Amino acid sequence: MAYNRPWQSFREQLELLKSRGMVVTDEAAALDCLARMGYYRLSAYWYPFRQFELVQNSKTGKISTKAMDALHPDTQFVDAVRLYLFDKQLRLYLADALERIEISLRVDLSYLLGKRSSFAHVENTKAHFHPGFANRPFRKGSQQSCFDAWLVKYRGLVARSKEDFVRHYHDNHGDELPIWVxxxxxxxxxxxxxxxxxxxxxxxxxxxxYGVNDWQVFKSWIFSLSYLRNLVAHHSRLWNRNITSKPKLPKRGEIPWCDSFIGNEDTRFKPFLLLAITRMLVKAICPNTQWHNRLAEHLNQFPEQNSSKKLDLNGMGITQDWREWW
Structure with missing residues (x-):
């Protein structure tokens, strides 16, 4: 289909929102937000305030919901901006935590593998890697193994690196970096x-x-946190999104806080589970950290809305008992 939506000035964008029922109490401030944050980015935060209708597919008869342009009564522009700022601060807290986890895992990998070989990361041997994991196809139908795909990614990261330590090592020691570098x-x-x-x-x-007794669970956690890291790094909406990487959970009773998520599929596809995983790993790395308390304080300050449609932390998959174990 041809795209037929025209370019609109910030003033036209604001008038469009007003025509759809958006209440704007400070037009100058709203225009400033549109100019700094962008209509499309902010639209993700007023989307939950849109009205929905049930529609039936004429071919299949299946009933689904469709977002309408009209907003719920009393929805204000500031409602969306406050959600945007809440989400921004949430990402900043996570950037701090994920940095700690990433650096800690770097040390874990370099210390464990480096003890066997300085260049274990480029040596596909049974001593370093499980043949069934490293040699399986990277993707379904692919001729490239997981190890070969890893090596291509790694070589690319080295080639693109502008770090002085990489250039210094190449100039003084050779082409291949030891794993601790x-x-x-x-x-x-x-x-x-x-x-x-x-x-x-x-x-x-x-x-x-990190206090996890099931390696498959932990592997899925690391994969899910890499997905979370991408969301944070690209400033993507986080608080109420459906996550595409569902982490595994341990057996009931192994990690008490995980029991709140077992059997509750709604929370398995929401970001709060990733926040809980992040909390556990950060506390393992820094036992005296107050990061989780700072994040809890932020969650407790979820913005109130003027709109007749009220949103809350349930949109991020929070569990009812979270304050008891957090």
Missing amino acids: AVEVLDFGAISQLFSMLNVKDQLAIANR
């Missing part, structure tokens, strides 16, 4: 890939350090 160019995705190829005993050894 190499981990410093890895992003969270590359860390997750490397971890997923380790022998089970090594995955379990690292998982145990």
Whole structure:
């Protein structure tokens, strides 16, 4: 289909919102927000205030919901802006925590593998990696193995690195970086890939350090946190989104707080579970941290709305008992 929506000035964008029922109490401030944040980015935060209608597919007869242009009564422009600012601060808190986790995992991988070989990360041997993990197809139908895909990604990260330490090492020691240097160019995705190829005993050894007794659970957590890291790094909406990477959960009773999520599929696809995982790993890394308390305080300050449609933390999959174990 041809795209037929025209360019609109900030004033025209604001008038469009007003025509759809948006209450604007300070037009100058609203125009400033549109100019700084952008209509499309902010639209994700007034989307929950839109009215929905039931529609029936004429071919299949299936009933679904469709978002209408009209907003719920009394929805104010500031309602969306406050949600945007809440989400922004949430991402900033997570950026801090995920940095700690990423750096800690770099140390774990370099210390464990480096003890066996300075260049273990580029040596696909049974001593370092599980053949069934490292040699399986990277994607369904692909001829490329997981290890080969990892190596391509790693080589690309090294080639694109502008870090002085990489240039210094190449100038003084050669082309191949030892693992304790190499981990410093890895992003969270590359860390997750490397971890997923380790022998089970090594995955379990690292998982145990963070209080997790199931290596498959921990592997899925690291993969999910790499997804979360991408959302945070690209300033994507977080608070009420459906996550595409569903983490595994341990057996009931193994990690008490996880029991709140077991059997509750609604929370498994929401970001609060990722926040809870982040909390556990950060506390394992820094036992005296107050990060989780700062985040809880932020969650408790979820913005109130003027709109007749009231939103709350349920949109992010929060559990009713979260304050008891957080």
